[in-house]
Amino acid sequence: MKEGVIIVNAGGEFIGTMDKMAAHRSGMLHRAFSVFIFNSKGQLLLQQRALDKYHSGGLWTNTCCSHPKLGEVTFDAANRRLQEEMGMACKLTELFQFSYHHQFENGLIENEFDHVFMGISDELPLPNSTEVANFKYIDTDQLMFELIEQPDLYTPWFKICLEQVLETYYQII
Template identity: 50%
Template sequence: MEQVILVDNEDQQIGAMEKMEAHRAGLLHRAFSVFIFNKKGDMLLQQRATQKYHSGGLWTNACCSHPRPGEETFSAAQRRLQEEMGFSTSLEKAFDFTYKVKLDNNLSEHELDHVFVGEYEGVITPDVAEVRDYCFKSVESILESMELQPHKYTAWFQIAFPRVVEWVNINAGQKVAV
């Protein structure tokens, strides 16, 4: 059984719990989200596989998941990017945020999410059990799509996306439209 790391508001580990149990109970746990841009400043989006345990078929960032007990969050983000999207690239820690939302299937997300940003230009070979589709889109077209059809995007993506764009504009010397 896959476990998540339960944390307090300062991201200090306070235990571990089976993943689905933590999502049913809505307990705060550690997570990560990886955002990937190409050299033009377009963002890699993935459409989650429809059979995912929540948010199936919704569009989101390149990958996201939970570190395993005893695993460093940065290492988990690198591992999961390779597993889900089939590539590796260097990642930079951008920021953390905490959110709590009700999901489908009587589940909740209550996560302290560590956000990583990277750049990639090569071949993408997603795991079809995880990813239904993927594409690179301009920040401007993502913003427009989110305004017109917010229900097509994951809850955490809607929260993190504007902050990632702001972070990239400030820290990466790359200017992407907002």
């Protein structure tokens, strides 16, 4: 198995493992995480996925996202990938979990049990160019306008969970 993902049931409980690409071809439910970093001005740090990603290349999305490795605590995986993708560290808090299913035009299927984390940092990212094409900080009002005007520029999972992330963020600050 090249790179594996953790297969879970609808409650997020471990069932087994599978090769990442096999899971995305077959649509097996697997564990994932999404990280949202805000700065002290309340702007959200977005990344534009590298153009050659296996799906959603070039689309804008949350600060970072990936899958934990077998035996890795999801919280630790989120911190690891934040460093690997965006070259930054931040104190993270898990906000919620949700499941989503999306089939892409290239035949790959996202069927993920996603753990959503949030942090606040003014550290400037140093993105890994193999993972990230670009990044930007954006005011949430401007982001909501862009999502209405140009929804196809954003990843499916980002559009699904953003509203709940923002509701939680505004309760915390």
